[in-house]
Amino acid sequence: MSSRDSNSLVLTMDDHELVADHFAGVKVRWVASKIANPTQPGLYHPAQPERRFYRLTFHKRHRQLITDEYLPHVVRVGKEIRTRNRQRKLFTNSPKMWSHINFEHPATFETMGLDPAKKKDIIDDLVTFTESREFYSRIGKAWKRGYLLYGPPGTGKSTMIAAMANLLNYDVYDLELTAVKDNTELRKLLIETTSKSIIVIEDIDCSLDLTGQRKKNQKWLSDEERDGKQTEKEIAGGVGGGSSRVTLSGLLNFIDGLWSACGGERLIVFTTNYVEKLDPALIRRGRMDKHIELSYCSFEAFKVLARNYLKLDEEEGDDHPMFATVERLMKEMKITPADVAENLMPKSPLDDADTCLSRLILAMEEAKEAAEMEREVAAARKLVEEKEKKVVGMVNGSPENGVAPH
Numbered sequence: 001m002s003s004r005d006s007n008s009l010v011l012t013m014d015d016h017e018l019v020a021d022h023f024a025g026v027k028v029r030w031v032a033s034k035i036a037n038p039t040q041p042g043l044y045h046p047a048q049p050e051r052r053f054y055r056l057t058f059h060k061r062h063r064q065l066i067t068d069e070y071l072p073h074v075v076r077v078g079k080e081i082r083t084r085n086r087q088r089k090l091f092t093n094s095p096k097m098w099s100h101i102n103f104e105h106p107a108t109f110e111t112m113g114l115d116p117a118k119k120k121d122i123i124d125d126l127v128t129f130t131e132s133r134e135f136y137s138r139i140g141k142a143w144k145r146g147y148l149l150y151g152p153p154g155t156g157k158s159t160m161i162a163a164m165a166n167l168l169n170y171d172v173y174d175l176e177l178t179a180v181k182d183n184t185e186l187r188k189l190l191i192e193t194t195s196k197s198i199i200v201i202e203d204i205d206c207s208l209d210l211t212g213q214r215k216k217n218q219k220w221l222s223d224e225e226r227d228g229k230q231t232e233k234e235i236a237g238g239v240g241g242g243s244s245r246v247t248l249s250g251l252l253n254f255i256d257g258l259w260s261a262c263g264g265e266r267l268i269v270f271t272t273n274y275v276e277k278l279d280p281a282l283i284r285r286g287r288m289d290k291h292i293e294l295s296y297c298s299f300e301a302f303k304v305l306a307r308n309y310l311k312l313d314e315e316e317g318d319d320h321p322m323f324a325t326v327e328r329l330m331k332e333m334k335i336t337p338a339d340v341a342e343n344l345m346p347k348s349p350l351d352d353a354d355t356c357l358s359r360l361i362l363a364m365e366e367a368k369e370a371a372e373m374e375r376e377v378a379a380a381r382k383l384v385e386e387k388e389k390k391v392v393g394m395v396n397g398s399p400e401n402g403v404a405p406h
């Protein structure tokens with residue numbers, strides 16, 4: 001039997017069935033029982049459901065152990081199982097409210113092309129976070145952690161968020177800031193998020209005007225605001241374009257104050273392709289606790305992808321004859337994990353590992369040539385520009401720019 005919105009099996013006990021359990025060397029017995037409701041259904045008394053319960057029996061000398069340790073243990077493990085089995089959700093914000101679909105992204109850290117040491121560091125950090133409820137409460141900090149994922153497009157930022165959610169069994173709230181009307185709406189949406197969730201703001205550099213300056217394109221400002229009746233500070237950092245007026249300060253307030261007060265186990269993840277564009281206030285430690293750079297594919301990361309995509313066995317997976325060429329090329333040019341993945345993907349049922357690796361090598365060689373060509377063109381252009389400057393300098397007679405005519 002499966003629960004309403006989950007694919008996992010749910011086992012139940014039959015009436016009067018007995019199940020034995022052992023805890024700290026003590027044997028206990030659970031029996032499923034029920035009591036029929038004594039009231040007869042009638043016109044004014046609709047039929048009441050029977051009362052179902054579990055009877056626990058154990059030797060009386062273990063009473064303290066059972067009440068102090070065993071029962072809390074059962075409750076805790078039960079909650080863990082429920083969390084593990086529940087169907088997770090992907091929420092997106094349509095105007096004013098969250099709507100959701102089932103979250104079924106298959107990415108895991110195992111399948112991610114990432115250096116093993118970096119992978120371990122991130123997994124350890126996440127697992128430590130989830131196990132630190134008491135630590136956070138002892139030091140008086142809200143049980144939350146901020147991650148900043150940055151790097152070029154196609155390096156796995158979104159994939160990593162899915163892997164995080166799958167590792168921790170969290171829901172994902174994908175917050176599109178440009179669809180949020182103002183700070184009040186932002187606050188409302190964030191209060192509605194539940195515990196054990198990841199709140200994601202992708203491409204944060206595109207979502208907020210993080211320079212703290214007014215954007216030139218201020219279509220969303222009313223005439224009053226444009227006339228300066230609202231202070232510069234109030235609107236600074238508002239979302240450009242669209243009709244959103246979420247501000248940087250609104251977002252910071254939420255991260256520091258309100259959200260912290262919500263309690264519960266939450267991660268917030270920002271992603272960006274341009275970390276240097278972000279306001280330092282937004283990403284300082286304490287707000288974004290862990291900064292993770294996702295970059296071009298390393299040889300170690302390639303090996304993970306190759307093993308997964310090409311179904312290489314253990315031996316081949318580490319030392320295929322074509323790997324040496326890939327390793328050499330990776331030192332000479334940059335390729336994103338997304339491009340590696342795309343080239344390793346079989347394009348026909350006849351494609352075997354060698355075909356896919358040859359395709360990758362060809363793509364890398366072509367990209368390397370194109371990059372070299374681009375470099376040569378750029379160098380030639382620079383040379384021409386410098387020569388032009390010199391000529392202009394000579395014509396103008398400026399000693400700084402060229403040789404002054406006598």
Ligand SMILES: Nc1ncnc2c1ncn2[C@@H]1O[C@H](COP(=O)(O)OP(=O)(O)OP(=O)(O)O)[C@@H](O)[C@H]1O
Nearest residue numbers: 111112113152153154155156157158159337338341
């Ligand atoms: N490190 C990786 N490991 C495995 N697959 C990856 C990795 N990086 C990228 N991919 C593959 O490339 C595709 C695009 O990756 P993803 O969307 O995660 O990149 P991104 O960094 O979020 O890009 P963008 O900045 O454009 O949003 C994914 O569907 C995935 O299949």
